Amino acid sequence: SGEGSGSLFLQYQPIYDVASESICGFEALARLKTPSLGLISPLEFIPITEKTKLIIPLGETIFLQAFRFLNRLRDQGCTQMSVSVNVSAIQLLRHDFIPSLQRMIKAMQIDARYLVLEITESVFASNYQEINRILGQLQKIGIQVAMDDFGTGYSSLARERELNINCLKIDKFFIDKLMDLTDEQAISGDIISMAHKLGHCVVAEGIEHERQLSYLKRFFCDKIQGYLISRPLDEEAALALAKEQLTSHPSS
Ligand code: C2E
Ligand code: MG
Ligand code: MG
Numbered sequence: 001s002g003e004g005s006g007s008l009f010l011q012y013q014p015i016y017d018v019a020s021e022s023i024c025g026f027e028a029l030a031r032l033k034t035p036s037l038g039l040i041s042p043l044e045f046i047p048i049t050e051k052t053k054l055i056i057p058l059g060e061t062i063f064l065q066a067f068r069f070l071n072r073l074r075d076q077g078c079t080q081m082s083v084s085v086n087v088s089a090i091q092l093l094r095h096d097f098i099p100s101l102q103r104m105i106k107a108m109q110i111d112a113r114y115l116v117l118e119i120t121e122s123v124f125a126s127n128y129q130e131i132n133r134i135l136g137q138l139q140k141i142g143i144q145v146a147m148d149d150f151g152t153g154y155s156s157l158a159r160e161r162e163l164n165i166n167c168l169k170i171d172k173f174f175i176d177k178l179m180d181l182t183d184e185q186a187i188s189g190d191i192i193s194m195a196h197k198l199g200h201c202v203v204a205e206g207i208e209h210e211r212q213l214s215y216l217k218r219f220f221c222d223k224i225q226g227y228l229i230s231r232p233l234d235e236e237a238a239l240a241l242a243k244e245q246l247t248s249h250p251s252s
Contacts, residue, residue, distance in 0.1 A: 006034030008058065010065050011232035014241065015084070015203060015225050018217055022249035023242060025082035025116070026073075027225065028066040029232050030058075050090050059091045063101065067108040069235060070115070078242045084116035084146060089123040092134055102141065112142035118169065119145065121153025128159065135164035146203065151191065161198055168195045172206025175226070178215050189219035196220070 012026040032040045049055040063085060070083045091097055105112055117138060124131055124147075135145045146167040151174055174188045183189070188204070195202045204216050207226030216224060233241065 006032055006037075006040075008032055008061060009235075010062065010069070011234060012069065012083075012238035013225060013232040014230045014238070015082075015223050016229045017223055018221060020249065023081070023229075023245050024223065025084060025114075026069070026238055026242075027084040027118070027232075028062065028069070028086070030062055030086070046088065050088055053090070055088055055090055056094065059087070060100070060104070063104050064108070067104060067110050067115075069238070070110060071108060072235075072239055073242055074111075076239065076243050077246055080114075081242060082114040082116050082144070084118050086118045086120075086148065089119075089127070089131070092119065092123070092131065093127065098134070098137055098141075101143075113144070116144040116146050116167070118148040120148045121150050123153070124163075125154060132162070132164050139164055139166070149205075160194070163198075165200060167201045167203060169203045169205050169225075170221075172226075175204055175206045175212055178212045179209065183215065183218070186215065188215065188221075192216075192219050192221050 009031050010028045011031055012028055014023045015025045015027060016022070017024040030042045030046065032042070032045045034040065046055070049058050066083050066085050073079075073081050073083070094100075104110075105115070119131070119135070138145055144166040145164060146169055147163070147165045148169050149171045150168045151171045168191070170188055170191055174186075174191065178186055178188060192202045201222045203223040203225060204212075204221050205225050207213055207216070207224045207228045209228060212226075213224065213228060230241065
């Protein structure tokens, strides 16, 4: 968009695979910079774009930028890395969400297996069946689905088994708790084993301290994300980090 209205861009935060000790993908995080207000948090501007339906064109811009990044990763040899994109309920529930996503995937020649869509848990509270049906369709075309902010959205555990998701992201709230609870008191380990029993992979969000990482290793968490590994990076810095990874972990 133009200078007056500010510009939208994406930063990319590495997702780190615990077993292989290497970066296995990136989460795309939206940023808005305006001349008068500077950098605005997505926690502020995303809800506004949702109310005004501006999230629809904005969401397409976000997909196209993230797809270009995925192609740049592939072009520099990082063929196994995935890119995760956050999607709001308003986008997901649009009648043409899947066809328009498929058009963009085709136009940009994206391999859908390396695309992850993140949906916050709170979205499931309403419209559960419709949302789950759409997620099932996304999985059919090869896209991976992650439930974001798990543990904060009060989804019914009774339904967890039938959810069409590949991955569960434990909210930072539980990760922060690891700093002052004992292994016996903390429930992150139980969330991980529950998710594994249901066949889901687990990503822990907001890891800032070694103590949190060592707990998550002990309880077999699959992937982690957080400032301990890296803050969200500008596109060029993210590409450079991914490339660096290629020389140290050639299978990425
Ligand atoms: P999220 O998807 O749960 O993303 C994780 C948030 O935690 C990001 O905040 C990230 O910068 C932050 N984070 C990561 N590691 C750490 C850490 O170690 N410590 C701390 N304190 N924070 C950490 P961010 O970028 O401000 O995004 C906030 C939320 O805005 C996201 O939460 C997501 O729900 C939403 N969002 C961001 N980009 C988009 C987008 O493109 N579309 C939609 N619909 N929502 C978006
Ligand atoms: Mg997310
Ligand atoms: Mg989250």
